[in-house]
Amino acid sequence: xxxxxxxxxxxxxxxxxxxxxxxxxxxxxxxxxxxxxxxxxxxxxxxxxxxxxxxxxxxxxxxxxxxxxxxxxxxxxxxxxxxxxxxxxxxxxxxxxxxxxxxxxxxxxxxxxxxxxxxxxxxxxxxxxxxxxxxx
Amino acid sequence: xxxxxxxxxxxxxxxxxxxxxxxxxxxxxxxxxxxxxxxxxxxxxxxxxxxxxxxxxxxxxxxxxxxxxxxxxxxxxxxxxxxxxxxxxxxxxxxxxxxxxxxxxxxxxxxxxxxxxxxxxxxxxxxxxxxxxxxxxxxxxxxxxxxxxxxxxxxxxxxxxxxxxxxxxxxxxxxxxxxxxxxxxxxxxxxxxxxxxxxxxxxxxxxxxxxxxxxxxxxxxxxxxxxxxxxxxxxxxxxxxxxxxxxxxxxxxxxxxxxxxxxxxxxxxxxxxxxxxxxxxxxxxxxxxxxxxxxxxxxxxxxxxxxxxxxxxxxxxxxxxxxxxxxxxxxxxxxxxxxxxxxxxxxxxxxxxxxxxxxxxxxxxxxxxxxxxxxxxxxxx
Numbered sequence: 001x002x003x004x005x006x007x008x009x010x011x012x013x014x015x016x017x018x019x020x021x022x023x024x025x026x027x028x029x030x031x032x033x034x035x036x037x038x039x040x041x042x043x044x045x046x047x048x049x050x051x052x053x054x055x056x057x058x059x060x061x062x063x064x065x066x067x068x069x070x071x072x073x074x075x076x077x078x079x080x081x082x083x084x085x086x087x088x089x090x091x092x093x094x095x096x097x098x099x100x101x102x103x104x105x106x107x108x109x110x111x112x113x114x115x116x117x118x119x120x121x122x123x124x125x126x127x128x129x130x131x132x133x134x135x136x
Numbered sequence: 137x138x139x140x141x142x143x144x145x146x147x148x149x150x151x152x153x154x155x156x157x158x159x160x161x162x163x164x165x166x167x168x169x170x171x172x173x174x175x176x177x178x179x180x181x182x183x184x185x186x187x188x189x190x191x192x193x194x195x196x197x198x199x200x201x202x203x204x205x206x207x208x209x210x211x212x213x214x215x216x217x218x219x220x221x222x223x224x225x226x227x228x229x230x231x232x233x234x235x236x237x238x239x240x241x242x243x244x245x246x247x248x249x250x251x252x253x254x255x256x257x258x259x260x261x262x263x264x265x266x267x268x269x270x271x272x273x274x275x276x277x278x279x280x281x282x283x284x285x286x287x288x289x290x291x292x293x294x295x296x297x298x299x300x301x302x303x304x305x306x307x308x309x310x311x312x313x314x315x316x317x318x319x320x321x322x323x324x325x326x327x328x329x330x331x332x333x334x335x336x337x338x339x340x341x342x343x344x345x346x347x348x349x350x351x352x353x354x355x356x357x358x359x360x361x362x363x364x365x366x367x368x369x370x371x372x373x374x375x376x377x378x379x380x381x382x383x384x385x386x387x388x389x390x391x392x393x394x395x396x397x398x399x400x401x402x403x404x405x406x407x408x409x410x411x412x413x414x415x416x417x418x419x420x421x422x423x424x425x426x427x428x429x430x431x432x433x434x435x436x437x438x439x440x441x442x443x444x445x446x447x448x449x450x451x452x453x454x455x456x457x458x459x460x461x462x463x464x465x466x467x468x469x470x471x472x473x474x475x476x477x478x479x480x481x482x483x484x485x486x487x488x489x490x491x492x493x494x495x496x497x498x499x500x501x502x503x504x505x506x507x508x509x510x511x512x513x514x515x516x517x
Contacts, residue, residue, distance in 0.1 A: 001245045001267070049246070049277025052269050093269050095243055129497035130268075131310035 003052060003093050004100040006107060007123040010059055012084030017119035020112045030113055037110045045092060045103070056088035091127075100124055140323055142174060142186065143257030147327075149190045150254060151229020154290050158198050160236065161282040164254045166198035171257060230255075231331045234324075235294020238302040239285050246281035247302045253278055255327075256320055266315040296332065300340050300396060303328070307344050322348060338387035339397030342380040346403035349373040349380065361503045365412040377407045398427040417447035434464050442470050450478035465496060469504055476511065485511035 023031060038054075045051035062077035090107065094100050104122045112118035146167055153163035170193040174186075183189035237251040249267075252258045258266075264274035307321035325341040353367035362368075384400050402423045409415040424440035427433070437460055445453020453474045460467065472487035488508035495501035 003268070046270075046273055047276055049249075049273050049280055051273045093245075093267070093273070095245060128495070128501060131497060131499065 001093055001095060002097075002100075002129070003091055003127040004097075005123075005125045005127065006090040006092065006100075006104050007125065008087040008089060008120070009123065010085040010087045012086075013121040013123060016121070020118055026113050030111070030115070033111050033115060041107055041110075042090070045090070050092050050094050050099075050103070052091035052093050054088070054090045057086055059085060059087070097126070100126075139175070142171070142178075144323075144327065145187050145190055146171070146257035147230040147233040147255050149187065149194055150233060152191050153194055153198055155229070156195065158202075159286070160254075160290060161279075161286060162198055162201060163194075164282065166194045166201060167257075168253070168259065169197040170194035171259075228331055230327065232290055232294070234299045234328055234331075235292070236285055236288060236290065237281075238294070238299040239288055240295070240298055241284055241288070242281055244302070244305055246277055246284065247298070248305050249274060249277045250281040250285075251302050251324070252306065252317075252320065256324060258315065258320070262315050266309065266317050296334050296337060299328065300336060304340060304344075304396075307347075318344070318348060318351075335387040335390050335392050336394040336396050338383050339394055339400050342384040342387070343396050343400035343403055345376055345380045345383075346400060346407050349376040349407065355499070359499060360506075361499045363503075364406060369410065372407065377404075380404065380407075393426060393430065395427060395430045395433075398423050398430060402427070415446070417443055421447045434460065438464055438467060438470055442473065445474045445477060450474045454478065465494075466491070468494065469500075472504075472507070476507075481511045481515055485515065 023034070026034070042051060042054050060078050062075045064073050064075050067074040092100060092103060094103065101124060104124050108120045108122050109117040110120065149170070150160070150163050150167050153166060154160055158166070167190070170190050173193055174190065178186075233255050234251070237254050238247045242250065249263055252263045252266075253260065260275050260278060261271050263278075264271040267274065303321050303325050306317050306324070309317045322341070322344050325337065325344060329337045329341050350367065350372050352373075353369065353371040354362055356362060380400070381404050384397065384404055387397055388401070402420055405416050405420050405423070421440065421443045424436060424443050427436040428440060438457070441453050441456035441460065443453075444456045454471070457467070457471055457474065462468070468487050469491035472484050472491055475481075475487060476484035485508050488504050488511065492501050492504035492508060495504055
């Protein structure tokens with residue numbers, strides 16, 4: 001088993017397969033259907049024993065860094081035009097890379113306007129294990 | 137109260153309930169409930185006969201649950217009057233449980249989870265913590281696994297090989313959280329070895345104990361890895377190593393070699409060397425040849441190439457490595473090591489850095505990065 005991150009981006013990644021209006025332009029029912037799909041996806045993962053975590057991120061944030069001893073940290077941003085913007089994630093614990101790809105494919109089919117799949121690109125990344133397997 | 141000793145009793149108690157007519161899933165739940173009560177009550181009021189106590193309490197839990205279930209479905213309670221103790225059965229319940237929990241119809245992760253609960257007696261929460269997933273997820277994984285094996289007859293003969301693979305998976309998970317899975321795998325393998333007379337069970341037990349005996353030397357206090365050549369061998373548990381060698385030799389003497397015996401033989405040769413230089417690499421290569429013959433595993437071939445590099449020189453090792461698929465895990469790390477041995481630090485540093493980028497675990501990545509940094513610093517000075 002290995003843990004994978006299914007990363008949802010507001011922006012960034014390959015060119016969208018299908019262009020959709022932003023979510024605030026959808027009908028309330030379309031928004032509800034989308035949100036319900038996300039909940040159902042998590043519930044289904046829990047039922048199959050593959051769920052670890054899901055979180056959403058606020059789009060606004062700032063960059064912060066150390067600025068030397070005794071000085072307050074420097075903040076920069078928010079950067080509205082940042083190319084890549086992370087929206088949130090699912091963390092899954094699955095048997096194989098193929099299973100992670102299969103689940104990402106299902107998540108990508110979340111409904112948008114008219115109830116049609118949005119074909120969203122999802123970034124799939126494996127977590128590094130905490131301990132190495134015992135081989136010498 | 138000694139919790140592992142208490143947990144030793146779990147598979148036998150489940151077996152008694154199943155023979156009295158409970159189905160496996162319900163029996164397993166009832167025994168878990170009884171364990172909770174034991175953990176609570178025994179420190180103040182330890183029973184004379186722990187196993188008998190567990191059987192009585194677990195059977196009562198089972199009846200309560202069955203009754204609640206039946207009344208939910210508005211059916212007559214019929215099960216109550218029917219405890220049919222069945223001693224004198226030829227099959228060993230504990231062994232049967234190992235087979236059931238490692239049944240080939242289960243995925244490896246399900247078999248691991250079910251084995252740790254039904255044979256190991258760990259709670260769902262403990263298993264979830266060890267595998268870093270939410271308790272609800274692990275609960276689902278276990279109940280799905282129970283459904284998968286619900287049609288398997290309890291007394292069907294099983295395959296020791298599948299059980300061993302499950303135990304080795306548990307062992308390789310190491311230890312995170314408050315459950316030491318490596319120690320748990322060893323406990324379960326010891327229990328299995330006491331129930332069977334199978335040379336591969338002895339082989340796996342010896343292999344795990346040999347690794348375990350060297351555990352204190354394998355990582356520094358900060359968690360970073362210490363390569364075998366740099367380990368402080370005075371930290372090895374030589375008494376345990378001697379015990380393993382006895383177990384292994386008794387198994388090997390029966391002349392039914394298997395992959396775990398071969399791996400244990402390699403581990404024993406490492407453990408036998410007082411210094412890294414004294415390692416008998418020629419014999420280790422011979423054992424890798426056996427292992428490759430037995431398993432045809434690419435990982436065994438890769439490890440064999442590294443051993444060839446030690447026995448016949450790094451060029452020979454690189455030649456053996458060149459015959460293997462470069463996409464194999466740790467191929468690049470092995471190449472880096474052999475190039476360094478071949479006094480080519482420039483190539484070695486580049487390959488260590490490349491290997492770090494594809495390392496499957498954090499300690500390995502950090503170790504490989506450190507190796508690259510060490511060589512690059514040497515090259516600069």
